[in-house]
Amino acid sequence: MNNRYYVIIGVLFCVIVAISGCTIPWTGSGTNGNNPPDVQGVTAASLTGPGTIIIEQGNNESIKVEGSDSDKSNLEIIKTGPSLEIISKASADVKIYLTVKDITALTISGPGIINATGKVEQLAITITGQGTVNAKDLSAQNAVVTVTGEGEALVNAVQTLVATVTGTGSIKYQGNPQVQQTVTGGGSVSKA
Missing domain, CATH: 2.160.20.120 (Pectate Lyase C-like)
Known part of the structure; x- marks a missing residue:
């Protein structure tokens, strides 16, 4: 019964976080290095630091990061509502491919x-x-x-x-x- 209580609280917490539109950070290190955040609904993009963002319009909204493991681990991608912020401490060689419906x-x-x-x-x-x-x-x-x-x-x-x-x-x-x-x-x- 105790475990069920924690599961319910955990699910409610996740639902509240999802509904609130809060910040979703991603850092390219570790096992999630190839799974940046969902970019559905993004209409604004910003880059702080070196690197290249290549943006195109399309209905299949997606993001892909291309670079060395070191570059990926020095990259932070933060989604806040319709804004995508990319903070790079990587080399200038890192490339981020972003497809969105509107920018x-x-x-x-x-x-x-x-x-x-x-x-x-x-x-x-x-x-x-x-x-x-x-x-x-x-x-x-x-x-x-x-x-x-x-x-x-x-x-x-x-x-x-x-x-x-x-x-x-x-x-x-x-x-x-x-x-x-x-x-x-x-x-x-x-x-x-």
Whole structure:
């Protein structure tokens, strides 16, 4: 009877955690190294540190990590609601392949790279540091791009682009959007 009580409490706890939408962390070490978290419903991705995230749109939402065992053990993936945060202390060789139905926000801090393809209505890109976001093959009706530092953003905007650069970074855009730009420092906003 005592064991049954603990099982019921354990099941209730798991249900409460699942319903609450709390943070689900994953570290690539140990036996779960090949089983990162479920990415269903993710619409925002961020990378802190070195590495490359390759994002494409698709109905079969998934994530796959490619790299050495050492790289995988130095990678933390945290899902909080629709946001996926990847914290990397791995080498620049680590690659994360992410397939999602929709992507609305890309954030990078540090020297990493995010490449994204597909078609979206709204897109927000934020770069802090030396990172690169290549979204030239991700067509966005409206895009808001902010670069602080030396980073580089390549974006494909159809209707509007709000571009802000602070520092020596750059924003290059494709398409013929209405552009509202603010540049502080030696940075630039230009048509690709």
